[in-house]
Amino acid sequence: MLMITAHLGEFAALLTAIFWTIAAVVFESAGKKVGSSCVNFMKxxxxxxxxxxxxxxTRGMFLPLDASSRTWTWLLLSGLVGFVLGDLFLFQAYIEIGSRxxxxxxxLAPPIAAVISYIVLGEKLTKANxxxxxxxxxxxxxxxxxxxxSENKIQFSHPIRGLVFALLGAIGQAGGLVxxxxxxxDYNAFAATQIRTIAGICGFAVLIFIMKGWDKVFSALKNISILKTISLGSIFGPFLGVSFTLIAIQYTSxxxxxxxxxxxxxLIIPPAILIFKEKITSREILGSIVTIIGVGVLFI
Structure with missing residues (x-):
């Protein structure tokens, strides 16, 4: 219990990763059926x-009416950058190149966030970090x-278009976090997430209007299977995932x-094996071990 308290931010971030693993698999499936903008808006x-x-x-209020104007301003901007720009590109990348x-x-979001945080927040990093x-x-x-x-080099074997979308998603996520x-x-993380969500809803509503995509939204609302899928992803994504992200950055850099x-x-590897019956390679096992070691070093 003492260790959890001492590293609350790190443990919250680890839970966030688990939540987003579930959401990524779910939203990739839904996005391929109804499109990224529709899925983003509905989730x-x-x-x-x-x-x-x-x-x-928990707080006795449905809306975050106790937030200051300063809090509203920065979190609305965060929602536009992180949700509208970041998630729009990320979800399109899911469709183009898959969630993994x-x-x-x-x-790439961490180094981008580190640079932005160094410039804007003056955050310092230890050697262990x-x-x-x-x-x-x-x-x-x-x-x-x-x-x-054949060329004796490491490279992506996926469309550049999808990789660019994912990169733009990383930039949006990093900017939204900062x-x-x-x-x-010290404002409540869940209430803060709701403010960001409001900005995201408004932003995607405008985008859907511009792209004339309301027909897809109304069609998806009539599809029970799609509604169930997006509902599940919404629990682990914008509700638990985003909220625990904010808890994490409250208690760590x-x-x-x-x-x-x-x-x-x-983390996507186990469900790929258990659910989709994919075969795991020795390279993937090695990568998993190295990643776990890296996360362990972060706790020092």
Whole structure:
């Protein structure tokens, strides 16, 4: 219990990674059926309602009316950057190159967040933090990168378009995290997530209107199977995943939290074996071990 308390931010980040692993698999499936914008909009609606019910029970209010204007401003900006820009590109990357490779590219979010945090927040990193982040990222790379024997080099064997979308998603996630830390401070993480969600809903509503995609949204609302899938993803994504992300950055640095949450590509391996009956390679086992070591170093 003492260790959990001492490393609350790191443990929250680890739970976030588990939640996002489930959400990634679920949302990839839904996105291929109805499109990324539709899935994003609907999962934010579900997330908003779930958080509202939770905060009604725990805080006595459905909406975060006790937040200051400063908190609202920064968290709304965070929602636009992290949810609208970040998730829009990430979910499109799910469709283009799949969740595992997308999550690998998303591992670039920690160094991006570290640079932004250094410039904006003045955050410092210990040598152990830096070593842990490097080891973790190396482990993730071992899992999802492949060596081209003919050219004797490591490269992605996926469309550049999808990789660019994932990179833009990483930039959006990193920027959204830093903006969240600026706005949240000691404010309730779930209420803060709801403010970000409001910004996301408004942003995607505008995008869907511009792209004339409301027909897809209304069609999805009539599909019980799609609704169940998006509902499940919403519980683990915008509700638990995002909220625990904010808890993580409250109690540890943005860069460390981002690095721990970037182990999703490794965590996707067990469900791939158990659910989809995929065969795991020795390279993937090695990458998993290296990643776990990296996460362990972060706890030092």
């Amino acid at each position: 934010l609606i579900f997330g908003f309602l779930l958080i509202g019910v939770y905060t009604s029970i 490779v997308s999550m690998l590219v998303m591992s 830096i070593i842990g982040m490097v080891i973790t990222i190396i482990g993730i790379a071992i899992v999802v990168l492949k060596k081209d024997d 903006l969240s830390k600026l706005g949240m401070q 943005t860069a460390v939290a981002s690095t721990i949450t970037s182990i999703v590509p490794v």
